[in-house]
Amino acid sequence: MTGLLLKDIHKSYGAVDVIHGINLDIKQGEFIVFVGPSGCGKSTLLRMIAGLEEITGGDMFIDGDRVNDVPPSKRGIAMVFQSYALYPHMTVYDNMAFGMRIAKESKEEIDRRVRSAAEILQLTNYLDRLPKALSGGQRQRVAIGRAICRDPKVFLFDEPLSNLDAALRVATRIEIAKLNEQMADTTMIYVTHDQVEAMTLADRIVVLSAGHIEQVGAPLELYERPANLFVARFIGSPAMNIIPSTISATGEQTTVTLAGGKSVTLDIATNASEKGKKASFGVRPEDLQAAQSEDFLFEGTVSIVEALGEVTLLYIEGLVENEPLIAKIPGIPQVNRGDKVRFTADKAKLHLFDAEGRSYRA
Numbered sequence: 001m002t003g004l005l006l007k008d009i010h011k012s013y014g015a016v017d018v019i020h021g022i023n024l025d026i027k028q029g030e031f032i033v034f035v036g037p038s039g040c041g042k043s044t045l046l047r048m049i050a051g052l053e054e055i056t057g058g059d060m061f062i063d064g065d066r067v068n069d070v071p072p073s074k075r076g077i078a079m080v081f082q083s084y085a086l087y088p089h090m091t092v093y094d095n096m097a098f099g100m101r102i103a104k105e106s107k108e109e110i111d112r113r114v115r116s117a118a119e120i121l122q123l124t125n126y127l128d129r130l131p132k133a134l135s136g137g138q139r140q141r142v143a144i145g146r147a148i149c150r151d152p153k154v155f156l157f158d159e160p161l162s163n164l165d166a167a168l169r170v171a172t173r174i175e176i177a178k179l180n181e182q183m184a185d186t187t188m189i190y191v192t193h194d195q196v197e198a199m200t201l202a203d204r205i206v207v208l209s210a211g212h213i214e215q216v217g218a219p220l221e222l223y224e225r226p227a228n229l230f231v232a233r234f235i236g237s238p239a240m241n242i243i244p245s246t247i248s249a250t251g252e253q254t255t256v257t258l259a260g261g262k263s264v265t266l267d268i269a270t271n272a273s274e275k276g277k278k279a280s281f282g283v284r285p286e287d288l289q290a291a292q293s294e295d296f297l298f299e300g301t302v303s304i305v306e307a308l309g310e311v312t313l314l315y316i317e318g319l320v321e322n323e324p325l326i327a328k329i330p331g332i333p334q335v336n337r338g339d340k341v342r343f344t345a346d347k348a349k350l351h352l353f354d355a356e357g358r359s360y361r362a
């Protein structure tokens with residue numbers, strides 16, 4: 001059975017098109033995360049699924065039913081917002097019960113659902129409190145509890161953790177992961193700016209840019225095999241190093257000449273027609289290792305050392321003008337500003353993109 005099907009979904013505000021034909025097949029019980037730069041249309045897409053924005057073109061199906069013209073309350077969807085939107089004068093219990101009272105559920109059913117949601121979210125001891133007597137994380141859990149009580153088929157989250165401090169974000173993220181396990185049949189769609197949330201929560205991540213999909217895939221698939229430069233740069237932090245290059249030999253393996261003159265051979269097959277073409281060579285900061293021999297990938301001069309304890313970031317000048325490469329080295333290496341360093345990387349971890357930005361590996 002299909003959880004959710006988006007077919008050529010378009011959205012425009014007046015003459016301005018913001019969503020340009022989204023096709024997406026989301027299975028029941030899947031946890032889908034939308035990521036992308038500010039303004040790419042994540043919230044608009046989520047709000048169209050919720051029924052809070054009109055769909056300009058295309059068809060949307062929930063459990064096989066076309067819902068384009070179905071009002072929000074009839075879609076079997078619950079949404080959790082960034083601002084918790086709790087009623088300040090109502091207790092936690094009443095906040096969670098509110099929607100069910102409006103829907104004229106029986107007292108017993110309301111009590112059963114509120115207590116079960118409170119149990120899942122560890123809110124049982126707070127049911128009599130007012131929101132003002134709760135921490136930000138607890139308030140967000142009440143907002144999630146209120147959504148659970150509606151027993152939705154689809155659960156939508158619009159950046160639910162972005163108002164929380166770092167420690168609470170982690171704790172609440174883990175609550176959401178547990179919730180996803182406990183509500184295994186409920187489809188969840190989650191919008192975030194946070195890479196860690198996307199990587200840890202998602203079954204599949206949808207990377208959006210300027211109103212279209214760049215790539216859909218499991219988190220590690222996107223990390224290891226980005227389909228294009230946009231995804232390569234977007235997933236991973238610090239971002240993948242990209243070095244302009246020219247293809248100098250093709251075949252089972254491909255050799256490129258990097259800006260700066262060094263040649264590198266990659267285990268990526270290319271056609272003879274690619275010879276001489278411009279390409280972008282990519283390597284992630286964490287995939288660079290200090291080279292012990294003459295067999296190095298590139299060398300340069302360290303301009304900045306950022307020691308974070310667990311890892312150290314080295315900014316290395318000398319390959320592409322005004323664009324330092326970043327190497328992420330475990331621990332605290334004995335390296336200082338001004339040192340000359342050489343790096344290498346595992347061949348399987350090297351990336352190559354054509355002049356249009358498409359990966360040669362895909």
Ligand SMILES: Nc1ncnc2c1ncn2[C@@H]1O[C@H](COP(=O)(O)OP(=O)(O)OP(=O)(O)O)[C@@H](O)[C@H]1O
Nearest residue numbers: 013016018036037038039040041042043044045193
């Ligand atoms: N009511 C509106 N009228 C006109 N344009 C709008 C309206 N709402 C959103 N937009 C535009 O639609 C585009 C997508 O906005 P949306 O809020 O969906 O992006 P987003 O990816 O969620 O961004 P952010 O990460 O900053 O929240 C933006 O260019 C925005 O300016």
